[in-house]
Amino acid sequence: MEIKLKRSLVIVLAMVLLSGCVKQIAREETRPRSPREKASLQLMEEGRRLLDEDQPDQAIRSLEQSLSLNPDNGPCYYFLAEAWIQKGNFSEARQFNSLAENYLKKDKSWMARVVRQADKIDGMEKKY
Amino acid sequence: MALIGVGIYGWHLSGKVEKRFSSRRWSIPSKVFSDTLLLYPGQHINRTLFQEKLKRLGYRKVSGLPKKKGDMQINRKGTRVFLNDLKTPWKKRAGFPVNVQFDPNTIKSIARQDNGKSIPLLEIEPEEIKLFFGRERESRRLVSIQKVPEHFIRAVMAAEDHRFFQHWGIDPRGILRALITNLRHGAIRQGGSTITQQLAKNYFLTPARSLLRKFQEAVLAIVMEFKYSKHDILEIYLNEIYLGQKGSVAVNGIGEAAYFYFGKPVEEVSLSEAATIAGLIKAPNHYSPYKDKAACLKRRNLILTAMQSRGWISEAQLQAHSKTPVITAGYTIFGNQAPYFMDYLTQQLTSLYKPEELASLGLSIYTTLDPQVQMAAEKALKKELSRLEVKATASTHTSSNQKLQGAILVMQPKTGHILAMVGGRNYSKSQFNRITQSRRQPGSAFKPFVYVAGLDTITPITMLSNTPKTYKIGGKNWAPKNFERHGKKQVSVRSALENSENLATVDLAMQIGLESIIETAIRLGFSTSFKPYPSLSLGSFEVIPLELARAYCAFAAGGMMPYPLGLKAVVDENGQVLERRHLNIERLISPAKAFIITSLLRGVVETGTAKTLGNKGISWPVAGKTGTTNNFRDAWFIGYTPDILALVWVGYDNGDTIKATGAQAALPIWAQLMKAIPHQISRKDFRVPDGIVTRMICSEDGKPVVSENCAKPRKEFFLAENAPPQPRPRGAIQGVFEKLIKGIKDIFNGD
Numbered sequence: 120m121e122i123k124l125k126r127s128l129v130i131v132l133a134m135v136l137l138s139g140c141v142k143q144i145a146r147e148e149t150r151p152r153s154p155r156e157k158a159s160l161q162l163m164e165e166g167r168r169l170l171d172e173d174q175p176d177q178a179i180r181s182l183e184q185s186l187s188l189n190p191d192n193g194p195c196y197y198f199l200a201e202a203w204i205q206k207g208n209f210s211e212a213r214q215f216n217s218l219a220e221n222y223l224k225k226d227k228s229w230m231a232r233v234v235r236q237a238d239k240i241d242g243m244e245k246k247y
Numbered sequence: 248m249a250l251i252g253v254g255i256y257g258w259h260l261s262g263k264v265e266k267r268f269s270s271r272r273w274s275i276p277s278k279v280f281s282d283t284l285l286l287y288p289g290q291h292i293n294r295t296l297f298q299e300k301l302k303r304l305g306y307r308k309v310s311g312l313p314k315k316k317g318d319m320q321i322n323r324k325g326t327r328v329f330l331n332d333l334k335t336p337w338k339k340r341a342g343f344p345v346n347v348q349f350d351p352n353t354i355k356s357i358a359r360q361d362n363g364k365s366i367p368l369l370e371i372e373p374e375e376i377k378l379f380f381g382r383e384r385e386s387r388r389l390v391s392i393q394k395v396p397e398h399f400i401r402a403v404m405a406a407e408d409h410r411f412f413q414h415w416g417i418d419p420r421g422i423l424r425a426l427i428t429n430l431r432h433g434a435i436r437q438g439g440s441t442i443t444q445q446l447a448k449n450y451f452l453t454p455a456r457s458l459l460r461k462f463q464e465a466v467l468a469i470v471m472e473f474k475y476s477k478h479d480i481l482e483i484y485l486n487e488i489y490l491g492q493k494g495s496v497a498v499n500g501i502g503e504a505a506y507f508y509f510g511k512p513v514e515e516v517s518l519s520e521a522a523t524i525a526g527l528i529k530a531p532n533h534y535s536p537y538k539d540k541a542a543c544l545k546r547r548n549l550i551l552t553a554m555q556s557r558g559w560i561s562e563a564q565l566q567a568h569s570k571t572p573v574i575t576a577g578y579t580i581f582g583n584q585a586p587y588f589m590d591y592l593t594q595q596l597t598s599l600y601k602p603e604e605l606a607s608l609g610l611s612i613y614t615t616l617d618p619q620v621q622m623a624a625e626k627a628l629k630k631e632l633s634r635l636e637v638k639a640t641a642s643t644h645t646s647s648n649q650k651l652q653g654a655i656l657v658m659q660p661k662t663g664h665i666l667a668m669v670g671g672r673n674y675s676k677s678q679f680n681r682i683t684q685s686r687r688q689p690g691s692a693f694k695p696f697v698y699v700a701g702l703d704t705i706t707p708i709t710m711l712s713n714t715p716k717t718y719k720i721g722g723k724n725w726a727p728k729n730f731e732r733h734g735k736k737q738v739s740v741r742s743a744l745e746n747s748e749n750l751a752t753v754d755l756a757m758q759i760g761l762e763s764i765i766e767t768a769i770r771l772g773f774s775t776s777f778k779p780y781p782s783l784s785l786g787s788f789e790v791i792p793l794e795l796a797r798a799y800c801a802f803a804a805g806g807m808m809p810y811p812l813g814l815k816a817v818v819d820e821n822g823q824v825l826e827r828r829h830l831n832i833e834r835l836i837s838p839a840k841a842f843i844i845t846s847l848l849r850g851v852v853e854t855g856t857a858k859t860l861g862n863k864g865i866s867w868p869v870a871g872k873t874g875t876t877n878n879f880r881d882a883w884f885i886g887y888t889p890d891i892l893a894l895v896w897v898g899y900d901n902g903d904t905i906k907a908t909g910a911q912a913a914l915p916i917w918a919q920l921m922k923a924i925p926h927q928i929s930r931k932d933f934r935v936p937d938g939i940v941t942r943m944i945c946s947e948d949g950k951p952v953v954s955e956n957c958a959k960p961r962k963e964f965f966l967a968e969n970a971p972p973q974p975r976p977r978g979a980i981q982g983v984f985e986k987l988i989k990g991i992k993d994i995f996n997g998d
Contacts, residue, residue: 161368177337180338186830189929218807
């Protein structure tokens with residue numbers, strides 16, 4: 120009985136410690152964005168919308184403005200690569216895809232998109 | 248016979264008219280624009296610079312709420328602006344009223360004045376910074392007749408030719424009427440020339456007055472009316488007519504006049520404003536509202552009365568508009584903004600367009616220049632150079648009768664955008680661009696390139712020899728010395744760079760190999776022909792400041808080096824984009840190595856040769872390096888944050904000594920500039936990339952901490968591949984940890 124109680128206490132203690140770590144990770148991931156970062160995201164969204172509307176030149180402008188406010192905005196590089204794919208310039212697309220990979224390494228869902236994009240660039244380059 | 252002669256002459260002139268009208272009708276100077284300005288809530292801002300920018304953009308202060316485009320109201324808490332239209336190659340937005348509230352040097356909120364809707368991001372139109380004029384020095388904005396309001400056309404007709412739509416080029420009734428009026432007054436009071444005749448005179452003929460000239464004018468006018476419609480003739484006239492003077496530049500056409508006098512496009516000009524402009528045609532400088540408002544008002548009301556007498560406006564309109572005061576937009580004479588940057592840009596443009604094309608094609612050229620940063624840089628340079636000169640004059644070490652010079656370059660390290668370029672102290676005295684054209688020794692500002700070349704083998708805690716040595720250069724002995732002698736025989740890499748130790752740097756250079764350093768420097772974009780001399784490591788080879796700044800961008804931008812970008816786009820007069828330039832960056836060193844150098848350069852600012860930066864109001868993370876050359880010939884400071892990099896150089900063109908170090912001469916200029924441009928600085932820290940690990944180091948012996956006996960442990964960064972091993976906990980701590988693990992194992996094994 121005493122052994123069972125001790126084991127239960129160790130397990131409960133471990134769970135409490137682990138939940139603290141998870142909370143810490145969650146806090147890091149949802150760190151409040153600075154006003155400048157928010158403005159950068161706004162421009163990035165504008166760029167993404169323009170890409171959806173097949174306006175890569177205007178999109179590039181918004182995305183470059185986004186980077187001028189926050190050069191660490193990883194998804195921005197991804198969308199810049201998309202813009203250059205739309206323009207048919209695959210060497211530029213590859214460069215920005217590589218930058219996206221550099222900034223988004225720790226984000227699994229974004230990395231999956233970056234890898235798919237890299238494959239798309241390879242495929243389109245061979246085709247054209 | 249006379250009629251046949253006139254007919255042949257008319258036929259001859261018709262060829263001339265057709266040729267003139269079918270070719271390019273006017274030389275429209277190309278315009279250079281700055282970048283747009285982005286504003287968002289929470290942004291730090293320099294309110295003075297922001298308000299000056301609005302004034303340069305032509306916004307006029309009003310006492311009440313802004314009611315039309317171009318109005319602004321400034322009060323203690325904020326600025327209300329009725330924005331002009333935004334027209335760039337990338338975005339078009341109609342103007343609207345906006346309320347920007349401050350708190351006190353941060354933007355608290357941005358909202359539409361009309362409906363209160365908050366605006367998360369606002370883009371302000373670019374400033375016009377230069378026009379490429381031809382010999383004629385005419386400024387003109389072309390307008391289509393479709394866009395000219397009816398009341399404007401009627402105002403011009405009332406002023407100059409009320410029977411324009413009835414006659415056939417010449418108006419005998421008008422001539423007779425003018426003759427009677429002039430005879431009655433015994434002086435020339437009225438001209439009988441029609442709009443068509445005036446156009447013939449301006450477009451084809453010399454200003455000479457003679458009967459023959461009058462005859463030619465009349466025939467030309469008839470030919471023009473025969474070949475072209477009334478609306479075509481009127482459109483050309485309205486775009487051709489001389490309407491005033493802006494400094495040395497002629498204001499031609501109603502499009503340009505509308506902006507010059509009232510700060511608005513032709514379509515938005517009111518009846519009274521149209522009558523004002525129409526009244527100018529007779530004598531623009533005499534009736535100019537900038538010269539004589541009373542004469543202008545009197546002339547305007549005469550035009551309005553003439554319009555009413557013809558039934559073109561009502562009595563009520565006449566009464567109302569006659570009482571309206573003449574309110575002008577004000578103007579600044581085309582000055583020479585950012586002249587060194589403009590020269591740098593012109594060099595790029597003339598590889599694309601001939602000078603005569605720039606002066607005539609009416610191109611719009613968009614750049615990366617931030618006028619607020621440009622002005623802050625010019626102001627900081629001027630102020631500090633004067634201060635240094637006063638100090639030099641007061642001291643007993645005055646060594647030069649030359650003017651002290653300086654140069655500043657401000658860039659965004661990750662995009663390559665050039666925000667400001669000041670190539671010298673006074674452009675009118677010297678157009679030599681010390682950022683792009685000069686070659687100067689960088690001195691200690693070159694040292695980071697030595698250290699980055701060695702990062703595969705050294706770490707920040709590697710010890711370097713700091714003992715004097717003699718080296719051979721070209722058969723001669725060279726014995727470098729440290730700036731400050733402290734007697735330490737060995738110093739760490741960190742300490743060597745933070746305190747700019749010459750002996751340790753040369754020692755490192757000889758360990759790495761001079762060829763390796765040269766290879767690194769060339770890879771980072773230097774065009775200098777370096778030689779493998781030990782003095783290379785102390786910056787003895789001259790470099791171009793633009794190249795030096797660009798190389799530092801590689802550290803600031805996580806190993807990526809951008810192509811410096813000043814030109815963004817060229818658009819023709821129809822809005823067609825002819826050229827685009829985008830950000831162009833390449834990876835030259837790993838993000839981890841760039842971060843190590845940045846970490847060391849942060850030490851320069853926090854505790855090293857640039858530590859006085861902290862006393863100058865710079866409280867956010869900055870990395871940088873001072874540079875001072877032999878005999879104090881050059882003083883440098885290159886400092887950067889994750890968003891912005893600025894290079895400052897101070898020296899004499901002839902190489903005389905300035906008797907001041909980089910920290911004393913260049914660093915204060917850098918600090919003053921950065922404090923003046925808060926809108927460009929995020930205050931963020933540098934991102935720690937993958938491939939970097941940290942270890943606790945004992946400050947006393949510079950070694951990894953292995954026990955709690957170290958009184959001053961500090962964190963140090965290393966490349967993962969050459970970091971010292973993680974020290975194992977010893978003694979009591981290890982014992983407690985081992986007992987805890989054993990205890991948990993025992994519980995689960997049931998012991």
